[in-house]
Amino acid sequence: xxxxxxxxxxxxxxYPEDPALNYAVDLAIAEHVAQGSAPxxxxxxxPGRCLALGRLDARLPRYSEAVAHLEAQGIVVVRRSSGGQAxxxxxxxxxxxxxxxxxRRLGVPEAYRTYLAGVRRGLAxxxxxxxxxxxxxxxxxxxxxxxxxxxxxxxxxxxxxRGVVVVHGTMPxxxxxxxxxxxxxxxxxxAGRPVRLREGTMVTLSEALGQKRGQKIAWRELEExxxxxxxxTLGPLEPQAxxxxxxxxxxxxxxxxxxx
Amino acid sequence: xxxxxxxxxxxxxxxEGEIVKWLVKEGDTVQEDQPIVExxxxxxxxxxxxxxxxxxxxxxxxxxxxxxxxxxxVVIGEAGEAPKPDGKEREAVPQPAAAKAQEPVAAAAxxxxxxxxxxxxxxxxxxxxxxxxxxxxxxxxxxRELGVDLTQVEGTGPGGRITDExxxxxxxxxxxxxxxxxxxxxPEAAPAVTAEAPKVEAEAPPRPAPAPxxxxxxxxxxxxxxxxxxxxISDHMRHAKSTAAHFTYVxxxxxxELVKIRESxxxxxxxxxxxxxxxxxxxxxxxxxxxxxxxxxxHVDYERExxxxxxxYHIGIATATDQGLIVPVVKDADxxxxxxxxxxxxxxxxxxxxxxxxxxxxxxxxxTITSLGPIGGLFATPIINTPEVAILGVHEIKKRPxxxxxxxAVRDVMWISVSxxxxxxxxxxxxxxxxxxxxxxxxxxxxxxxx
Numbered sequence: 102x103x104x105x106x107x108x109x110x111x112x113x114x115x116y117p118e119d120p121a122l123n124y125a126v127d128l129a130i131a132e133h134v135a136q137g138s139a140p141x142x143x144x145x146x147x148p149g150r151c152l153a154l155g156r157l158d159a160r161l162p163r164y165s166e167a168v169a170h171l172e173a174q175g176i177v178v179v180r181r182s183s184g185g186q187a188x189x190x191x192x193x194x195x196x197x198x199x200x201x202x203x204x205r206r207l208g209v210p211e212a213y214r215t216y217l218a219g220v221r222r223g224l225a226x227x228x229x230x231x232x233x234x235x236x237x238x239x240x241x242x243x244x245x246x247x248x249x250x251x252x253x254x255x256x257x258x259x260x261x262x263r264g265v266v267v268v269h270g271t272m273p274x275x276x277x278x279x280x281x282x283x284x285x286x287x288x289x290x291x292a293g294r295p296v297r298l299r300e301g302t303m304v305t306l307s308e309a310l311g312q313k314r315g316q317k318i319a320w321r322e323l324e325e326x327x328x329x330x331x332x333x334t335l336g337p338l339e340p341q342a343x344x345x346x347x348x349x350x351x352x353x354x355x356x357x358x359x360x361x
Numbered sequence: 362x363x364x365x366x367x368x369x370x371x372x373x374x375x376x377e378g379e380i381v382k383w384l385v386k387e388g389d390t391v392q393e394d395q396p397i398v399e400x401x402x403x404x405x406x407x408x409x410x411x412x413x414x415x416x417x418x419x420x421x422x423x424x425x426x427x428x429x430x431x432x433x434x435v436v437i438g439e440a441g442e443a444p445k446p447d448g449k450e451r452e453a454v455p456q457p458a459a460a461k462a463q464e465p466v467a468a469a470a471x472x473x474x475x476x477x478x479x480x481x482x483x484x485x486x487x488x489x490x491x492x493x494x495x496x497x498x499x500x501x502x503x504x505r506e507l508g509v510d511l512t513q514v515e516g517t518g519p520g521g522r523i524t525d526e527x528x529x530x531x532x533x534x535x536x537x538x539x540x541x542x543x544x545x546x547x548p549e550a551a552p553a554v555t556a557e558a559p560k561v562e563a564e565a566p567p568r569p570a571p572a573p574x575x576x577x578x579x580x581x582x583x584x585x586x587x588x589x590x591x592x593x594i595s596d597h598m599r600h601a602k603s604t605a606a607h608f609t610y611v612x613x614x615x616x617x618e619l620v621k622i623r624e625s626x627x628x629x630x631x632x633x634x635x636x637x638x639x640x641x642x643x644x645x646x647x648x649x650x651x652x653x654x655x656x657x658x659x660h661v662d663y664e665r666e667x668x669x670x671x672x673x674y675h676i677g678i679a680t681a682t683d684q685g686l687i688v689p690v691v692k693d694a695d696x697x698x699x700x701x702x703x704x705x706x707x708x709x710x711x712x713x714x715x716x717x718x719x720x721x722x723x724x725x726x727x728x729t730i731t732s733l734g735p736i737g738g739l740f741a742t743p744i745i746n747t748p749e750v751a752i753l754g755v756h757e758i759k760k761r762p763x764x765x766x767x768x769x770a771v772r773d774v775m776w777i778s779v780s781x782x783x784x785x786x787x788x789x790x791x792x793x794x795x796x797x798x799x800x801x802x803x804x805x806x807x808x809x810x811x812x
Contacts, residue, residue: 155404156381156401156406157425160425183404184406185404208371209371209402209403209407210403212405213405232664237593238720241404243404244403245403258404258405259405260405260406260407261405261406261407261408262396262408263394263408263410294586296589299720301721301724302720
């Protein structure tokens, strides 16, 4: 864990106007971290408006038709490199990627616990105590989602490759749940495998905070809390831009993230 | 020596993973620690490295396949070497260690025939001559089913790969079949096991000539995906059964009085358009008994090692629908009258059957009742609707003989089965609860004061 315990980079790289590129950035960073040419990175970023499919969604019986159906309505559809179900993304969401060198075999739950510790601490600093929990009926459900009093707050996924581990989280902050239900349901219905999401199983960060403070949180404040939580649990963290090599690689990888 | 790479436990207590993508193909050379396959579980995609250097001899799990931990994913060895056992282990049926140690053909035979007979197995005598077989797992499976020895089949596919068609053609030609389907050994060869083995000696009638059979039984199967409600039931039940320490208590209830009372109330209910079943009475009895035994109206939060005692009474009613079992909840049942409970159950059951039940109507139960009712049966061992700690099963009401004051009387009798989570509910507490439910149902006038 020596490198992981060392200095972390806080990356603010984000391309909300180009969802595929936005996702490709994580993979570009991961490749560089695996080679040792980039520091371990916490990336806090705002996604653009899109439906981000899970990696295995391409196996759905009517995958292409469903993608075409959404695109016909002006929805950008991208495919994540991580697993899990489709998630809706727009300016109401905040995404977090923790990208760290993997120097030994790492258990799946262990990776979630270790690398989401900073996010959990950051949320706790805001007064939101989360737990790992499987919330049925919520978006992209899985056993290591972060939940607040039984309601899902953040969806998580991870990728372990040679030399690197990437743990992702996506969290509705200012809204977005109605769109989540609408577009995710529509996609899976078209793809031939309907799912049912229930609004009551999910919560936005604003709602979570509103119960305490009755106000909406600013981006800056949220980013600072997440960064501070990360510092307290995973080590020193300094803002730093992507290298030109990482940027170029993200551009190269971009097309692989387009669903159609 | 070929190395079998098995799916490791990449999480804690994870039982299976899905093969996302093979990063190598059969015939490829791999270095130690080179990533060879991506596996997914719990929304984690994990690249697994090869623990050895060598040549990929055989890939045993297809992309998209969900495989249990411990099953062989790939066989790695020296180029030209035959992949060791012929895919048997993929079935994941735990085989006795002894059988595993034997030569492949013998091991396969052991699964279907008594192990004693020392039938000479030709391949066991001359193992090194086995030629390398190229075939997909599905083709190998087909070959096993048809009793075709793949080493004898000429492959017509790319690179000499044996196709399903090759196997079928070979089987139809009536070529010699492999050992697994050979007739069982002569009885005298196995004196040691005759005491246990069923006697199928000379007196056994001759086996009728086999009727023409379809070539592939898979064509007569239907694969129904486990999705939606079924998937939720499946996950929930597995979780419940594997976490709660179930014990079930069964008693019989003399409901003769209850039957009379219900009948007398039927017209009253009907006037208001309500169908009065026995369930509202049972709900009332349960609520009264729960008030007396508060530890049963509770949830368990095992992560935090807490029992959450509920001071409200939301009673779940397990309801059969076309899609499967769902459990609508009668909220605050302690504050509702008998007819209100009846109306609520009727409304919820109807919505459930129409598939229109609102999400909040199937959440938050503190105790669940499952009724098999007229389907009958004596009793069952219901599975607790976790995180609740108990569930009451009620069964058919039927006339049965009971001994009352030393005489046999014909009474209306219903059995109840109550399952408890023994982690948090002791036997005597559970029994006392069941006794109270029984007493309230046997003498329903107490329902007026009990709740």
